[in-house]
Amino acid sequence: MRTGEKPEIARLPLFREMDEAKRERVFAGSFLQVFPPQLTLFEAGQHPDFLHVLVDGLVELSASSGDRDTTMRIVEPVTSFILAAVVNDLPYLMTARTLEASRILLVPAALVRELINQDTALMQATMHELALAYRGLVRALVDMKTRQSAERLGNYLLRQQARRQEGGLIQLQAEKRLLASLLGMTPENLSRAFSVLSNHGVRVEGSNITIADHEALSAFAHPDKIPV
Amino acid sequence: MRTGEKPEIARLPLFREMDEAKRERVFAGSFLQVFPPQLTLFEAGQHPDFLHVLVDGLVELSASSGDRDTTMRIVEPVTSFILAAVVNDLPYLMTARTLEASRILLVPAALVRELINQDTALMQATMHELALAYRGLVRALVDMKTRQSAERLGNYLLRQQARRQEGGLIQLQAEKRLLASLLGMTPENLSRAFSVLSNHGVRVEGSNITIADHEALSAFAHPDKIPV
DNA sequence: CGAACCCTTGATGGCGATCAAACGCCGTGG
DNA sequence: CCACGGCGTTTGATCGCCATCAAGGGTTCG
Numbered sequence: 077m078r079t080g081e082k083p084e085i086a087r088l089p090l091f092r093e094m095d096e097a098k099r100e101r102v103f104a105g106s107f108l109q110v111f112p113p114q115l116t117l118f119e120a121g122q123h124p125d126f127l128h129v130l131v132d133g134l135v136e137l138s139a140s141s142g143d144r145d146t147t148m149r150i151v152e153p154v155t156s157f158i159l160a161a162v163v164n165d166l167p168y169l170m171t172a173r174t175l176e177a178s179r180i181l182l183v184p185a186a187l188v189r190e191l192i193n194q195d196t197a198l199m200q201a202t203m204h205e206l207a208l209a210y211r212g213l214v215r216a217l218v219d220m221k222t223r224q225s226a227e228r229l230g231n232y233l234l235r236q237q238a239r240r241q242e243g244g245l246i247q248l249q250a251e252k253r254l255l256a257s258l259l260g261m262t263p264e265n266l267s268r269a270f271s272v273l274s275n276h277g278v279r280v281e282g283s284n285i286t287i288a289d290h291e292a293l294s295a296f297a298h299p300d301k302i303p304v
Numbered sequence: 305m306r307t308g309e310k311p312e313i314a315r316l317p318l319f320r321e322m323d324e325a326k327r328e329r330v331f332a333g334s335f336l337q338v339f340p341p342q343l344t345l346f347e348a349g350q351h352p353d354f355l356h357v358l359v360d361g362l363v364e365l366s367a368s369s370g371d372r373d374t375t376m377r378i379v380e381p382v383t384s385f386i387l388a389a390v391v392n393d394l395p396y397l398m399t400a401r402t403l404e405a406s407r408i409l410l411v412p413a414a415l416v417r418e419l420i421n422q423d424t425a426l427m428q429a430t431m432h433e434l435a436l437a438y439r440g441l442v443r444a445l446v447d448m449k450t451r452q453s454a455e456r457l458g459n460y461l462l463r464q465q466a467r468r469q470e471g472g473l474i475q476l477q478a479e480k481r482l483l484a485s486l487l488g489m490t491p492e493n494l495s496r497a498f499s500v501l502s503n504h505g506v507r508v509e510g511s512n513i514t515i516a517d518h519e520a521l522s523a524f525a526h527p528d529k530i531p532v
Numbered sequence: 533c534g535a536a537c538c539c540t541t542g543a544t545g546g547c548g549a550t551c552a553a554a555c556g557c558c559g560t561g562g
Numbered sequence: 563c564c565a566c567g568g569c570g571t572t573t574g575a576t577c578g579c580c581a582t583c584a585a586g587g588g589t590t591c592g
Contacts, residue, residue: 121530139442142526144450148442160435160442167530169442192431199427203420206434207388213441214367214376214388214397220448221488222372224547253570260449265548267572282571298370302349302395452579480539493580495540510539 081108081131084154085181088129090205093197102191106183117172117180124161124168126182130154133178134249137170138257147257150175150250159205162188175250215300223298225261226269230297232259233278237287244290248283309336309359312382313409316357318433321425329419334411345400345408352389352396354410358382361406362477365398366485375485378403378478387433390416403478443528451526453489454497458525460487461506465515472518476511 082103085091091099108131111117117128120139128135135151137158148170151157161168162185192199219228232255236246248255256266270280276296277289287293310331313319319327336359339345345356348367356363363379365386376398379385389396390413420427447456460483464474476483484494498508504524505517515521 139446139450141446141450141528146446146449148445160438163431163435164439166439166532169439169446169530193424193428196424196427199424199431200421203391203427203431203434206431206438207391210388210434210438210441211392211394211397213438213445217376217441217445217448218367218369218374218397220445221374222367222369251570262549263571264550264573268548271572300369302397304394490581491539492541492582496580499540 081154081179081181085129085131088154088156090156090159090201091198093201094191094195095197098191098195098198102183102187105187106181108179108181111174111178111180113174113176113178115174117174118168119171120169121167124158124165124185126185127156127162127188128158128172129156129181129183131179131181133180134175135172135178135180136175136250136254137172139170145257146260147254150254150258152249156205159202160209163192163202163206165189175254211304220260225259225265226272227297228259228261229266229269230273230276230278230293231299233273233285233287234290234293234297234299237290244287246285246287248285252283309382309407309409313357313359316382316384318384318387318429319426321429322419322423323425326419326423326426330411330415333415334409336407336409339402339406339408341402341404341406343402345402346396347399348397349395352386352393352413354413355384355390355416356386356400357384357409357411359407359409361408362403363400363406363408364403364478364482365400367398373485374488375482378482378486380477384433387430388437391420391430391434393417403482439532448488453487453493454500455525456487456489457494457497458501458504458506458521459527461501461513461515462518462521462525462527465518472515474513474515476513480511 085103086099091102111133117135118124130151130153132153134153135157136147137149137151138145138147140146149157157172158168158170165185192202219231223231233246237244240246252266253263256263259266261269270278273293273296274280277287277292279286279288313331314327319330339361345363346352358379358381360381362381363385364375365377365379366373366375368374377385379400385400386396386398393413420430447459451459461474465472468474480494481491484491487494489497498506501521501524502508505515505520507514507516
């Protein structure tokens with residue numbers, strides 16, 4: 077692979093603490109590949125051949141049961157994804173497709189598992205990563221079970237704002253229809269949810285969202301109180 | 305702690321492969337305690353002091369946002385729970401309370417983290433456990449987002465049957481109101497969901513459920529196709 | 533024996549899905 | 563360069579699933 081993006085990947089929590097030589101083996105054994113938009117990278121049910129690291133672009137993870145599908149996650153760079161399937165060597169539960177042209181580092185799953193067993197720091201990082209991902213899913217499930225749609229949208233906006241800098245301006249990185257699916261509603265109802273939030277401190281201009289009144293939005297959305 | 309339940313605990317995936325001497329340290333540093341029914345063991349937001357292993361009894365894990373709560377999991381023996389919070393040393397996201405009188409092994413969180421870092425087999429087991437738990441939550445979230453209530457109940461019954469022996473008889477271990485909350489519905493609607501399923505191969509007699517026609521129920525509930 | 537409480541069944545209401553149509557944006561092709 | 567067509571978004575109307583409210587029957591426990 078080219079050297080340009082190595083530092084950024086090496087800075088990921090997953091690889092940060094591991095042995096330098098072993099990290100080189102990760103890079104040496106991997107492929108950095110460019111994919112066009114709207115391309116399916118893998119499908120749920122397939123055997124996991126690679127750990128994926130999104131270096132640049134945008135990826136959707138979705139899942140389905142019966143004839144309905146739902147967006148599970150929108151992956152932004154630089155992040156690894158589908159770690160759990162690789163660790164357990166069990167079929168993917170989600171389908172991945174690019175939303176934009178994307179550069180993705182493909183680390184052979186067997187190599188990942190081998191290095192995990194050789195490098196304690198990597199194993200520990202994997203363990204922590206999984207534990208954090210687990211917590212994220214617990215929150216997502218609670219969100220879905222206890223809040224109605226406009227509240228979920230409000231909380232999503234609050235979280236997005238927190239993840240970025242201060243200022244209250246949020247740029248939606250994906251289409252609204254995708255955000256709707258991520259939040260477990262239809263595009264029509266997302267639209268209506270935005271208009272509900274306009275009475276609670278949120279201003280919408282296309283994909284530019286402004287949280288004008290953080291207080292009001294928080295009061296409406298009842299965000300999680302437990303930190304991290 | 306007494307010796308009677310050691311073998312059963314040692315057989316858990318989490319402790320099974322680890323160094324014998326280290327496992328003795330787990331037992332030596334832990335407390336096996338008996339709790340009455342309806343007792344809160346810990347609350348969401350608290351700092352995790354113990355990894356819990358339910359040896360006997362029944363425990364509910366629940367979570368809330370704002371004024372609504374929801375059952376996240378019903379823990380049956382012999383199982384460890386809240387591993388993720390202990391590993392990350394981050395506040396519990398869920399509240400635990402006993403449903404029946406329960407015997408629980410309390411393993412100090414600091415000890416768990418110390419031994420994980422000393423024993424590769426334990427760390428690996430923890431990693432696998434977390435990855436499996438992650439997959440379980442992915443399925444739960446997809447379930448909630450893509451299926452309606454009677455389908456969720458149908459799938460729950462199919463999964464329960466698969467986890468136990470053949471025969472089609474399922475005994476609900478907890479109250480129906482709890483099952484309702486676990487499945488993200490009200491007790492009233494659980495009742496109605498059961499009566500819907502009576503047209504699809506399910507027979508209900510109190511807390512004894514029989515899957516009389518596995519085919520019919522599967523056709524109705526669209527169970528997950530991806531194994532494990 | 534009475535008082536809770538759980539479960540069930542019925543009636544009503546609200547949230548969100550579906551159906552439908554209009555608008556705007558963007559890319560393509562004439 | 564403009565016209566057209568496709569698609570995403572928005573808004574309105576209707577429908578259906580599920581929550582809520584209400585009441586009655588059964589069981590358990592004091």
